[in-house]
Every structure is written in structure tokens, then in C-alpha cells.
Amino acid sequence: SAVISQKPSRDICQRGTSLTIQCQVDSQVTMMFWYRQQPGQSLTLIATANQGSEATYESGFVIDKFPISRPNLTFSTLTVSNMSPEDSSIYLCSVSVDTDTQYFGPGTRLTVL
């Protein structure tokens, strides 16, 4: 298994500001993903974080709004830029340890006022 930590665990932010969320894994993993879970909803994939190259974004998500970094095999960041109340969600980092297991970090609960 993998132990995943995220910082911050929660934050309350003002409209128009940006927040960077960090994801740290205790071992090297091939695949890292970022998901969003809006209140009362299931998980939606934002992007796949690629080590050493640009992230691969899903339809409806763009790099200018959600820039992602992955400098190595154990760490990634997701920035939520120019926030609006619609960005209020839980943001989850996920890693694939092998082909049959994907684990989630504890999540970052973001509230935008």
C-alpha cells in the first residue's frame, strides 16, 4: 500500500485568490491523479499528473485554471487559480501502486467565499 498525505487538509479562501494543494506519497509511484468531489457528488477526474512533463487534463478542466506540477515520483501539487464559490469542493490526490489498486489521500476541503 501507499501512505498519502495532503496539505492543507482544509482552507477557506476569498474569491479571486489561488490555493496550492500538496500531495506527498511515502514511496515512488508511477501514476498520480487529481480528483474533485463537489458536495454530495461522486469523484470527477481533473487530470493525470505526469512526472517531468505537462499534466493530462480531462474535458472541462484546463491548465490555466488548475496548474499541476509533478517534479518527482513522490510529490505533486494542484493549484486552484482565480477561485470562485463554484470551486468549493474536496480535492483528492490518488496514486496507482500497481494495476489493481488505487489509493486516495485524505483530501483537501476547500471553501471559497
Added chain:
Amino acid sequence: GQNIDQPTEMTATEGAIVQINCTYQTSGFNGLFWYQQHAGEAPTFLSYNVLDGLEEKGRFSSFLSRSKGYSYLLLKELQMKDSASYLCAVQNSGNTPLVFGKGTRLSVIA
């Protein structure tokens, strides 16, 4: 397109058995996952099925039929702490992200 369906809500009695169904239509198939998510917490991995049949893990079992695009999660000897959302997810190919259903909110009552 991708479509994963599961019931929105279910209620069951403590000590009973409950079956949560999931049907899927996806562009590829490399396995089906079940996760448990308590309110305010991250999803916790429960099971993974890639071959047809039943996988048993303690009180929880998961079944898959690839030809029917169907899976279920079976919870036995229900406990109050099993009240949670149960998420069905499909992986289209190896090491790719999961596609999630909307989740089934299970309430266990005394």
C-alpha cells in the same frame, strides 16, 4: 461514452445482508473497483475484480460479470459503522484513472 449506474440510496437493518448493484458501459475494461466513503472522509479501497466471479474478503464480497457489464458488492452482518457511501469505479486500461459512478448512500438502521 462512459456510464456507470448504481442506486442512489439504500437502507438496511443491522445484522442483515445488503447487495449494492453496479452496471457499467465503458470504452474499455481493465477492472472494477469498490470504495467505501464515510461522510467527510476520503474513499477507502474495498475490492478489485478483473475476472468473472465472486471475491470474498471478510464480511464484504464483490462479484463481477464482464459479459453483462454488472457487478455487486455484498455486505454481510451489517454494522452501524457500515453506514457510508459505496462507490463503484471502472478502470478502462492499465494504470489509468478510474471512472466513478455516483455512489450509493447506505444507511444501516437498528
